[in-house]
Amino acid sequence: MKLRIFVTLKPGVLDPQGKAIGKALQGLGFQGVNDVRQGKLIELDVADDTTDAAIDEMCRTLLANTVIENYRVERA
Known part of the structure; x- marks a missing residue:
């Protein structure tokens, strides 16, 4: 299963880039x-049986x- 993880700064956090x-x-x-906010896009290819909880843990532990x-996780 292909995933796209969009990581963006929270509102109010300074964004020098x-x-x-x-x-x-x-x-x-x-x-x-008028304004530019910069973020990251991470593409993952994971096993089809990867749970939402595991994906969320990946994001919280390392990716963001x-x-x-x-x-935000999007299934591609």
Whole structure:
């Protein structure tokens, strides 16, 4: 089973990489970009019988820092 794990910073957490991307886009002449938030996409291929609880544990233990990040699992 293929999974996509989207990891993003929680609202209110400073995102210096997002700010740098936003400034770079402005510097390149792109208009209308009001805000940029940067995150990660992790693709996993796991056994079909992998439980939701095991997937959640993977995310909470290693893939996301749940103090400052949210994650969302999508089955691809």
